[in-house]
Amino acid sequence: MKVNDSATAPSSIAVGGLGLAALGVLAFSFTLPSTVFALDGLDPSVIGLGRAAVAAALAAIALLAVRARLPRGRQWAGLAAVAGGVVFGFPVLTTLALDRGASSAHSAVIVGLLPAMTAVMAVLRAGERPSRAFWLASGAGAAWITGFAFVRGAGHFTTADLLLFAALVACAVGYAEGGRLAREMPGWRVISWALVLVAPITVPLTFWLLATTGPQWTGRAVAGFAYVSLGSMYLGFFAWYAGMAKVGIAQASQVQLTQPILTLLWSGLFLDELIDTTTGLAALGVLVCVALTQRTRVRRAPDSLAGCDTIPHDERVSVTRL
Numbered sequence: 283m284k285v286n287d288s289a290t291a292p293s294s295i296a297v298g299g300l301g302l303a304a305l306g307v308l309a310f311s312f313t314l315p316s317t318v319f320a321l322d323g324l325d326p327s328v329i330g331l332g333r334a335a336v337a338a339a340l341a342a343i344a345l346l347a348v349r350a351r352l353p354r355g356r357q358w359a360g361l362a363a364v365a366g367g368v369v370f371g372f373p374v375l376t377t378l379a380l381d382r383g384a385s386s387a388h389s390a391v392i393v394g395l396l397p398a399m400t401a402v403m404a405v406l407r408a409g410e411r412p413s414r415a416f417w418l419a420s421g422a423g424a425a426w427i428t429g430f431a432f433v434r435g436a437g438h439f440t441t442a443d444l445l446l447f448a449a450l451v452a453c454a455v456g457y458a459e460g461g462r463l464a465r466e467m468p469g470w471r472v473i474s475w476a477l478v479l480v481a482p483i484t485v486p487l488t489f490w491l492l493a494t495t496g497p498q499w500t501g502r503a504v505a506g507f508a509y510v511s512l513g514s515m516y517l518g519f520f521a522w523y524a525g526m527a528k529v530g531i532a533q534a535s536q537v538q539l540t541q542p543i544l545t546l547l548w549s550g551l552f553l554d555e556l557i558d559t560t561t562g563l564a565a566l567g568v569l570v571c572v573a574l575t576q577r578t579r580v581r582r583a584p585d586s587l588a589g590c591d592t593i594p595h596d597e598r599v600s601v602t603r604l
Contacts, residue, residue, distance in 0.1 A: 299528025303537040306522025311544035313514040314386040314393075315552050317377055319506025323498030326381040328491045329507060330374035335488040336511035338481040341474035353467070353475055360463045364476040367456020369484070373515065375449035384442035386549040387561055392446045394542035394568035395427045396457075397535040399450055403458030404531035415574070423571030430564040460519070461526030461534070469523030473516060539572055 320329045353361060379389060398420040432439060463472045477484075497503070526534040542565050549555040 299525045299534060300537055301525070302521040302528065303525030303534040304521075304540075306518050306520075306525060307537050307541050308544070309513045309518030309521070311541050312548055313510060314376065314380065314389050314545055315548045316506040316509040316514065317380055318386050318553055319502040320510060321377070321381055321503075322506070323500040323503030324507060325491065325495035325497065326377040327374075328488065328495055328497060329510065330370075330377040331484050331491065332488045332507065333373055333511040333515045334369045334477060334480065334484040337473075337516035338477040338484060340512070340516055341477040342481070345471070345474050345478065350471055350474075357463060357466065358479070360459050361472070361476045361479050363459040364456045364463065364472060365480045367452045367454070367459065368473075368519070369456075369476055369480055369515070371452025371456065372449045373510070375445045375452060379442040379445035379449065382442045382445070383440070384446060385555050386553055387546050387555045387557055389442075389446055390542045390545035390549065391430060391561055391564045391568060392427055392443065393450055393453075393545075394565060395423050395572065396450055396453060396541070397538040397572045398423050399454035400457045400535040400538070401532040403454045404461070404535075406458070419571050419574035422574075423568060426564070426567040426571055430560070430567075433560070457522075457526075457535070458531055460523050461531040464523040464527035469525075469527055470520040472523050473519035477516070536573075539569055542568060 317329060324332075376389060376393075380386065401416070402420065460469075460472045460476070522534075525537070528534075546557055546561070546565060550557055
């Protein structure tokens with residue numbers, strides 16, 4: 283395969299990339315309801331760290347099976363950022379927010395600003411350059427979500443809201459950094475190496491927490507913990523990072539427009555949560571604002587494989603493959 287061959291079917295590449303991103307979003311849309319299930323018998327710290335420990339074991343097996351080459355140089359710093367955002371930051375912070383009274387539906391609305399935040403991080407970490415219209419729409423979305431949290435908090439932000447906002451930023455960093463690294467190595471290896479990198483922390487802590495928190499392995503708890511460990515923490519990233527590598531971080535993030543709606547649907551179906559008018563309007567406002575950010579022009583870095591100057595020529599051709 284020649285490098286130029288990849289330019290002969292840009293439409294199919296875009297469709298394939300967005301399709302992969304959509305699979306990732308579908309997997310992630312079950313995360314909040316599954317976490318609520320897991321909280322039925324498990325301590326929040328067990329859920330937040332334990333999911334990473336389980337996924338790390340699978341990641342180590344997968345990497346050994348293919349004899350994956352060790353990451354090089356600056357890639358380790360990028361993997362540390364991925365781990366800090368999607369292995370530690372988002373799982374731990376959202377679990378704590380849900381444990382402190384935030385409903386799955388309420389959390390879905392606030393996390394609904396994640397596509398715009400991911401695109402912001404794409405500017406900072408991947409050299410993508412949105413237009414002024416993007417920044418206006420993104421700012422409007424941030425104001426809308428802030429107002430929603432303020433109203434729901436009866437004139438102040440709750441601890442759960444602050445935790446969710448922090449989770450939002452952490453996740454966006456992990457998404458953008460992972461999407462950048464997925465231009466240099468297959469997407470599944472990005473999340474696998476990130477999990478293995480922090481396994482010396484997550485695995486011992488998980489065993490200690492299991493021994494000291496007295497978990498109750500109810501059916502709901504087992505089902506919820508199994509999903510956030512396998513689907514949310516690991517397999518979902520296979521498709522998500524691969525999609526980002528194909529079509530760009532900002533463009534792939536537009537698929538996340540559907541995530542709040544899907545999560546609201548699952549919250550109603552599986553948790554019997556009432557989706558009231560305020561929550562519905564807030565979700566609609568997020569969709570409008572984020573849709574506007576994705577309709578604006580985003581210029582990618584001149585070299586679509588920015589940061590890959592040290593990668594051998596033959597590897598550049600295949601970096602977007604699973």
